[in-house]
Amino acid sequence: MREALSSERDGRTRLLEVTESVDVGEPGRPPAESATSGATQTTDASDPASDTPPGRSGTGFLLEAVTGSAVVLCLAASLLHVLLVFLHVAPPNAVSQHYNSQINRWIYPLFEQSWRLFAPDPESVTRQISARTMHTAPDGTQEITDWFDLTAVDDSAVEHNFFPSHTTQNMLRRAWTSYLELHGSDDQPHSERAVMIQKYLRNIAVGRVTEQGHSTFEVIQLRVITRPIAAPGAARSADGTAPVPPGETRYLPWWEAGPDEN
Numbered sequence: 001m002r003e004a005l006s007s008e009r010d011g012r013t014r015l016l017e018v019t020e021s022v023d024v025g026e027p028g029r030p031p032a033e034s035a036t037s038g039a040t041q042t043t044d045a046s047d048p049a050s051d052t053p054p055g056r057s058g059t060g061f062l063l064e065a066v067t068g069s070a071v072v073l074c075l076a077a078s079l080l081h082v083l084l085v086f087l088h089v090a091p092p093n094a095v096s097q098h099y100n101s102q103i104n105r106w107i108y109p110l111f112e113q114s115w116r117l118f119a120p121d122p123e124s125v126t127r128q129i130s131a132r133t134m135h136t137a138p139d140g141t142q143e144i145t146d147w148f149d150l151t152a153v154d155d156s157a158v159e160h161n162f163f164p165s166h167t168t169q170n171m172l173r174r175a176w177t178s179y180l181e182l183h184g185s186d187d188q189p190h191s192e193r194a195v196m197i198q199k200y201l202r203n204i205a206v207g208r209v210t211e212q213g214h215s216t217f218e219v220i221q222l223r224v225i226t227r228p229i230a231a232p233g234a235a236r237s238a239d240g241t242a243p244v245p246p247g248e249t250r251y252l253p254w255w256e257a258g259p260d261e262n
Helices: 002-022 031-045 058-089 094-098 100-107 150-158 166-183 192-211
Strands: 125-136 142-144 219-228 248-251
Antiparallel strands (some): 125 142, 219 248
């Protein structure tokens, strides 16, 4: 009896082993279907298209890459600009002196700064810049206009204006200070930048005079009157006004103004 029971158990065990070795697929799925599913999965894993995330095409991925690269370049250019401007306005140091030529090429003329970090340089003089023009008539006679005050036009545009433009406040003034730094007292340009600043100052004057409706002219001349600003607490006259300190007058050469400039 015991031998019969033992033989029956051995038979059931062998039957279960045979069944497990044949049915290796998912429960309830025939062996053939399981094998087919495995082959499909193997094929999908080797398909290169399966590497692309769902919902993203090759064109979309390329567009994202180009956009990302553009953002990185813009950030790098912005950081470089901030660094170079900082070195320009900061007090002289070893880095700014070593890379002075590279910094100047980046700053001038588009990003020129009229201030200094940690070292303010307030104006100590006032400048009155005037212009006059000359026209040669067909009979050879020369007609010279009276002096036209360019500085007064800027001052009137700034006065009582809560939001004066940067152009009105600084364009003419900065053009003259740059000219003064590069030309000295002989009015002769000694570098390409000096020539550029000379043309820049001339074009500003030609444009301002033309805006005021002046007649046709061939040449233009500038006059600059420089007066020091009186120190605080300086003596005043009987009517309470500060005396006007003596000024220095400088006449620039006559510059040609071509037909495309007036």
